[in-house]
Amino acid sequence: MTERTDKEKDMDVRFLPAGDTAMVVEFGDRIDRALSTRVLALGAKLRAASLPGVIESVPTYRSLMVRYDPLQVDGASLERQLEGLLHGDAAAGTEARLWHVPACYEASHAPDLADVAQRTGLTTQEVVAMHTGTQFHIYMIGFVPGYPYMGDLPAALVLPRRADPRVRVPAGSIAIASNMTAIYPIESPGGWHLIGTTPVRLFDAQRERPALFGPGDKVRFEPVSASEFEDIRRASADGSYVLSSWSIAQ
Structure with a gap:
């Protein structure tokens, strides 16, 4: 052809x-x-x-x-x-950035991880390994300010949206649905499966560029423990934490 x-x-x-x-x-x-x-x-x-x-x-x-x-x-x-x-x-x-995002996949920060593992026939460790082993592409920003729609999720993790959407999803929640993954930048309603949390602030109206990510950027998730999560969260709150990123060509 x-x-x-x-x-x-x-x-x-x-x-x-x-x-x-x-x-x-x-x-x-x-x-x-x-x-x-x-x-x-x-x-x-x-x-x-x-x-x-x-x-x-x-x-x-x-x-x-x-x-x-x-x-x-x-x-x-x-x-x-x-x-x-x-x-x-x-x-x-076209220029883009590759971001390395810390993510905690421990049970206290991943309310749907065990359910996702059961529904996909995988262990929780396998779900995390697939998620962290994928370099995601940000197709667009939408839904709420700074919300990145990222693909493409490994086929083994593809699931429909939750049948019972949550009224409140905490900021920083890492979620999957269909063949996409995303991070909730602010507390909002949501119907995706929550498999982890990042302590990084994706949206801050006080920044020169309020939305951290942009369309075309790439994202890799790096697992951190609950204690590391808290350290990064505190550093992010006082402005001393800088998220790792590199400029790349599209």
């Missing part, structure tokens, strides 16, 4: 109006790393181009929403400019 060229793939792109101040550039209809790469690449090109009237762009699993000022640019003109970015030869490089 002949692999399709980038130009042929670009022909599949749809431009969908979202009111009179936004446009959605849709690349497909599934959660897919290749689609995410195209979404993030267009976002990077758009930022580099600094098109008049463009306010911001918001990536999702399979599309990029572009907000614009209709007094500076109309939808038809913006669509033509975005098409030009898709077909342009010069590709703007």
